[in-house]
Amino acid sequence: MKVGLFVTCLVDLMRPSIGFASLKLLESAGYEVIVPTGQTCCGQPGYNSGDRLAAQALAKKLIDEFATCDYIVVPSGSCGGMIRAHYPELLAEFPEFSDAVQSIAQKTYELTDFLVNVAHIANVPGRFQGSVTYHDSCSGLREMNVKAQPRILLSKVDGLSLREMHQPEQCCGFGGTFAVKYGDISSRIADLKCEDVQSVGADALVLGDLGCMLNIEGRLRRRGDGDTRVLHIAEVLAGMTEDLRASSGAKA
Amino acid sequence: MQVSSNLFKQNARAQLANERVQKALRNAKGKLVVARARSILELDNFEEIRDAAARIRDFALQHMDVLLEEWEKRAEAAGTIVHWARTPQEVNELVLEIARKHGVRKIIKSKSMLGEETNLNHALEDAGLDVRETDLGEYIIQQFGETPSHIIAPAVHKSKDDIADLFATKHKRPRLNDITALTHEAREILRPHFLDADMGISGANFLVAETGSTMIVTNEGNGRMTTTLPRVHVAITGIEKVVPTLEDTALLLRLLTRSATGQSISNYLSFTTGPKRPRDTEGPTEFHVIIVDAGRTKVLASEIREALRCIRCGACMNHCPVYQNIGGHAYGWVYPGPIGSILTPAYVGIENAIDLPNASTLCNQCGVVCPVKIPLPDLMRKLREQQVNKKLRPWSERAGLRLWTWAATRPLAYAMLARMAARMGKWLGGRHGLLRRLPGSGSEWTSGRDLPAPQGKTFRDLYARQKRSAR
Numbered sequence: 001m002k003v004g005l006f007v008t009c010l011v012d013l014m015r016p017s018i019g020f021a022s023l024k025l026l027e028s029a030g031y032e033v034i035v036p037t038g039q040t041c042c043g044q045p046g047y048n049s050g051d052r053l054a055a056q057a058l059a060k061k062l063i064d065e066f067a068t069c070d071y072i073v074v075p076s077g078s079c080g081g082m083i084r085a086h087y088p089e090l091l092a093e094f095p096e097f098s099d100a101v102q103s104i105a106q107k108t109y110e111l112t113d114f115l116v117n118v119a120h121i122a123n124v125p126g127r128f129q130g131s132v133t134y135h136d137s138c139s140g141l142r143e144m145n146v147k148a149q150p151r152i153l154l155s156k157v158d159g160l161s162l163r164e165m166h167q168p169e170q171c172c173g174f175g176g177t178f179a180v181k182y183g184d185i186s187s188r189i190a191d192l193k194c195e196d197v198q199s200v201g202a203d204a205l206v207l208g209d210l211g212c213m214l215n216i217e218g219r220l221r222r223r224g225d226g227d228t229r230v231l232h233i234a235e236v237l238a239g240m241t242e243d244l245r246a247s248s249g250a251k252a
Numbered sequence: 253m254q255v256s257s258n259l260f261k262q263n264a265r266a267q268l269a270n271e272r273v274q275k276a277l278r279n280a281k282g283k284l285v286v287a288r289a290r291s292i293l294e295l296d297n298f299e300e301i302r303d304a305a306a307r308i309r310d311f312a313l314q315h316m317d318v319l320l321e322e323w324e325k326r327a328e329a330a331g332t333i334v335h336w337a338r339t340p341q342e343v344n345e346l347v348l349e350i351a352r353k354h355g356v357r358k359i360i361k362s363k364s365m366l367g368e369e370t371n372l373n374h375a376l377e378d379a380g381l382d383v384r385e386t387d388l389g390e391y392i393i394q395q396f397g398e399t400p401s402h403i404i405a406p407a408v409h410k411s412k413d414d415i416a417d418l419f420a421t422k423h424k425r426p427r428l429n430d431i432t433a434l435t436h437e438a439r440e441i442l443r444p445h446f447l448d449a450d451m452g453i454s455g456a457n458f459l460v461a462e463t464g465s466t467m468i469v470t471n472e473g474n475g476r477m478t479t480t481l482p483r484v485h486v487a488i489t490g491i492e493k494v495v496p497t498l499e500d501t502a503l504l505l506r507l508l509t510r511s512a513t514g515q516s517i518s519n520y521l522s523f524t525t526g527p528k529r530p531r532d533t534e535g536p537t538e539f540h541v542i543i544v545d546a547g548r549t550k551v552l553a554s555e556i557r558e559a560l561r562c563i564r565c566g567a568c569m570n571h572c573p574v575y576q577n578i579g580g581h582a583y584g585w586v587y588p589g590p591i592g593s594i595l596t597p598a599y600v601g602i603e604n605a606i607d608l609p610n611a612s613t614l615c616n617q618c619g620v621v622c623p624v625k626i627p628l629p630d631l632m633r634k635l636r637e638q639q640v641n642k643k644l645r646p647w648s649e650r651a652g653l654r655l656w657t658w659a660a661t662r663p664l665a666y667a668m669l670a671r672m673a674a675r676m677g678k679w680l681g682g683r684h685g686l687l688r689r690l691p692g693s694g695s696e697w698t699s700g701r702d703l704p705a706p707q708g709k710t711f712r713d714l715y716a717r718q719k720r721s722a723r
Contacts, residue, residue, distance in 0.1 A: 007711050009660070013670050014677075014704070016711035023715075035715055038663035046653055048614060050636030050645070054657040061661060089630075138615035171573040175613025180696045182574075182611055184265050187700025189573045189613070218701035221686055230704075247707070 003031040003114075004069030006062070008079045009041040010210040018210060021238035022075045022111055029119040036065040044082045047090060048176050056094075059087050063100050071118065072108045075234050076209050077140020078176075080110040085143040110140055111234055112149040112208060124153060126239035128160040130203035132231075135193070135216065136169045137209035150208060150233050157236060165196045174215035190219035197228060204229040206236055253368050253399055255600045257584030260607035264582040276411045277579050284405075284570040287514025288621070294516055295506070305507050306625040308500045309561035312492075313552060319461040319494045320543065326464025327541060330526030335542045340370035346542050347372060347453065347486055348379055354484045354538070356381065356450040362468065362478040363387040364455030365403055365564065366488050366544060368586040369599070372453070384445045386474035388438055395422050401580030403587060404512050404566040409579045442474070452478040452536065456489035457564070458504065459543075462497040465525040466541055469508060469518045476522050485536035487524070491548050492560040504563055507623035511565035547599040556631045559594045561624040568618035568628055574611055583608060590618035590628040597635055606644060609635035648693070667712055674706040681705020 003026050007019040019035075026033045042062055046054030062083070066072045074080040084105045091097045115121050134154065140146035154162050173179070173189025193216055197205050205220075205228055207213055217230035235241055256263065267273055292298045312319060324334050337343045343366070351359070359381055367373065373394070376383045385394040389406040393399065395418055400406030407415070412431055419434055420427035423441060428434050454475060456466040466487045468475045479485055495501055509515045528535030551560055569575040569589025580588030584605070585596045593608035609632040618628040639645055659666045681687050687703040689695070697703055 009670075012711040013674055014706045016707055016709060016714050019711040019715070037712060037716070040660040040663060040666050041656070046657060048633060048636070049649070049653055050633065050638070050640035051653050051657070052637050052640070054653055057657060057661055138613070138617070142616045142620055169617075171613050171615035171617065173573060173613060175615070178610070178613050180693045182261070182264070183696030183699045183701075184268055185574055185578060185611070186613075186696075188268055188577045190701065192573075192577075214704055215701065217704050218686075218697070221684075221702040221704070222700065226684075 001031055001070045002068070003033050004066040004072045005033050005035045006039060006042070006066065006072055006074045006079065006083075007035065008074060008076045008210065010214075011075060014214065015210055015232070017240055017244055018075050018232045018234050021232065021234035021240050022073065024125065024238045024240075025111070025115060025234060026073060026119075028125055029115065029121050031071075031119070034069065039065055042079045042082045043090070044079060045176060047082065047086060052090070055090055059090055060097065063087075063097065063104050066104065067100065070107065071114065072104065073111055073114045074108065075111040075232065076211075077110050077137045077144050077146055078209055078211065080108055081139035081143030083108040110144045110146050110149075110208065112153055113144060113146050115237075116149040116152050122156075124156045124237045124239075126237045126241075127158040128204075128236055128239075128241060130159070131161045131163050131201075132204045132206045132236070133163050133165050133197060133200045133202040134168060134233075135165070135172065135197075135205060135207040135212060137207055137212045138171050140208050141169060146208065150206075153233070153237055154206065160236070163200050163202050165200050167196055170196070172212045172216050174211045176211065179215060186215070187219060190215050191223075194219050194223055194225070198225065202228070204231050204236075204241075206231050206233050208233045253371055253586050255585050255596075255604050257596055257600070257605035257608055260582055260584060260611060263584065264578040264611070267578045267582050272411055272414065273409045273579055276409050276414075277576060279411070280405065280408045281570065281576045284513065284566075288511055288567060288570070289514075291510040291514040291516060295510075301503065301507060302623055302625055305504055305623055306561060308495060308504065309563070309624045312495050312500075313557065313560050315496075316491060316494060316552070319496060320459075320491060323459050323461040323464055323494055326461070327526065328464070330464050331529075331539065332464065332526045333538065333540045335540060337542050337544045337546070340544075340546050343370045343488055343542055343544055343546070344372055344375035347488070348375065350484065350486055350540055351376070351379070351381060351451055354450065356484065358382040358384070358445065358449045359451045359453055360384050360386050360445055360449040360478050360482065361390070362452070362454040362470065362475040363390050363406070364453065364488060365400075365586055366455055366490055366546075367453065368400065369546060370488075370544075372488075384442070384449070386442055386446065386478055387470070388435065388472055388474075391438060391442065392418065399581070400586075401588065402566060402569060403564055409581065446474075446477045446481050449482045451484040451486065452482040454478050454485070454487050456487050456493055456541075457508070458501050459489060459494040459541075460498055460501055460523070461494055463523070463525055465523045467501065467521065467523045469505065469521055471513075471515075471519040473520060476520050479522055479524050480534045480536070483536055484538045484540070485524075485527075486540045486542065488542045488544060490544050490546070492552075492562075508563050508565050511567040511621065511623040551595075551598045554598070555634050556594055556598060558626050559591065559598065559631055561626050562591050562595075563624055565623055567621045567623065568626075571617045571621045573613060573615060573617070590632070591626070594628065594631045594635065602635065602638055602642065603644060606639065609633075609639070652693075667710070670710045671713060674708055674710050677706040678708035
């Protein structure tokens with residue numbers, strides 16, 4: 001079975017370790033993983049900003065690039081949700097794409113959803129000494145039904161204990177371009193998330209979307225919290241958190 | 253109501269900085285969200301009821317013309333005087349005309365958001381009439397000289413202390429500290445007005461086509477008194493409020509009160525079918541209903557039609573992370589929160605509410621709690637598309653998106669730009685790996701947050717290198 005990894009533009013640019021962690025998890029689950037080299041963006045920024053033409057161009061590009069894959073796996077609920085939940089509407093005016101859109105929507109999975117519900121993996125390579133709390137990103141939760149999957153996987157990580165937040169499903173305030181259009185409101189919403197994270201007192205906040213990671217970590221650091229680590233679930237499951245600590249030099 | 257939606261950003265900032273408002277909002281948020289969550293557990297088929305409710309509302313919108321005529325026929329048969337108004341101005345003129353005809357001096361009002369749309373109170377006061385809001389929240393807001401900040405809890409942005417201060421000043425009585433005592437005082441003050449008012453004004457939650465009734469959902473009893481005590485009654489309501497049958501109404505009510513306040517049923521459900529009949533002991537001698545368009549047919553014919561399913565429960569705003577933090581006033585018109593971000597541009601003009609459809613994280617918490625399954629984020633996205641198509645977005649945003657699309661459709665150029673950005677970002681992030689100040693629109697990010705710096709190399713470059721060395 002051939003799995004296409006869509007790393008997402010944010011991971012490519014900001015935090016490639018998430019891409020490599022995803023690769024490792026998929027390969028150790030026994031899949032042949034291909035990474036189309038021309039991949040860029042799923043079109044979400046354009047789509048959510050009302051620029052439909054831009055979003056359509058990028059959606060068509062992605063569909064072509066991943067056409068030969070049996071599955072497409074995305075380490076992000078929002079990019080996965082874009083493909084699965086929104087491409088059909090976005091490309092509705094192109095009947096010549098309707099088969100391809102249906103097909104790609106059906107074979108696209110968020111990473112943890114894929115590992116649990118398609119790959120049925122029994123073990124994960126990762127080890128983590130300490131406690132974590134998990135934030136449910138909005139699109140993953142409400143578009144991709146990602147809720148139990150990350151928790152099932154985290155429970156397989158040696159040494160890790162999960163402590164739930166008071167409101168793990170509450171939006172962190174990122175919202176893509178919302179974060180740079182309405183910075184004050186976005187930061188205030190992030191503040192409430194930070195309070196919830198800190199009140200749990202876990203060693204790390206773990207989540208499945210890099211956008212939310214940047215937002216929450218950015219606010220935690222600005223609030224003076226340099227201790228709570230913010231990690232992508234792929235990094236934790238793949239056992240790459242110690243490499244991150246070593247390579248960043250400072251507290252990640 | 254005056255539209256100030258284009259001042260959204262500065263008004264939101266002011267609300268964020270207002271400690272009293274912030275305290276009141278946090279207090280209310282917890283209560284309504286928890287109450288709703290608890291009460292929907294009483295229903296073991298909540299999702300099926302939601303599906304049915306959405307179908308009922310869609311059916312009603314689809315057949316609105318027929319249902320309204322049916323409603324009118326039954327209402328007139330029961331003695332109701334039916335009026336049709338195209339614009340907000342026409343509504344006010346009709347109410348004034350009825351008041352004049354009956355020599356009305358004092359009016360009591362039950363809650364009506366449509367009245368807020370048409371600025372009805374001002375129009376009546378300008379004509380020299382005495383108008384009293386009788387819903388406790390609306391009464392408080394009227395005394396403050398403000399506008400509602402929530403569709404079912406209009407004074408939700410006020411704390412108990414704010415209200416205690418207000419009552420002491422306005423009622424010229426000793427300051428009270430207890431909510432029950434404050435409520436009793438308002439009741440005492442309002443009671444004589446109920447008894448000597450000449451006219452009552454209410455809205456309607458639903459128009460029941462099957463019976464020709466208007467119906468209102470209330471908790472305080474003021475609605476019942478407003479619709480029965482004064483000799484003339486005028487109900488004003490939007491055309492979209494029509495539903496086919498009583499059974500449909502009952503189904504919608506199961507969701508409405510639970511979604512709004514977490515009650516399995518409200519304290520009062522008042523159905524009014526025509527004026528007082530010869531053997532009735534109470535009721536107005538004349539019962540008028542004004543059916544209002546005011547922008548609704550335009551929405552009905554548009555791509556955001558599903559917004560008209562709304563049954564005004566307020567759950568979308570109660571659950572919205574943006575509303576929870578800024579409250580309702582920043583939205584700048586009658587309807588705040590997610591549904592307001594759709595209805596406001598639709599009713600007052602897309603160019604008069606540019607921020608609203610954009611001021612949402614699209615988290616879809618509103619969509620999953622909406623009892624009639626309005627796809628609120630999708631509708632906001634439609635309005636964003638309209639803004640782009642009408643060139644209403646700032647040039648910097650348009651240029652940014654164009655540049656992004658240009659690069660993202662050219663993998664080679666994109667790879668190079670990403671490589672440069674990753675390298676520069678890491679360098680700027682320094683030892684702690686944090687960007688503390690960014691220029692341009694990035695400053696919106698860094699005004700309240702750091703930006704974790706990139707790791708320094710792009711995934712594609714690292715992956716290509718790995719592939720090469722593996723060979």
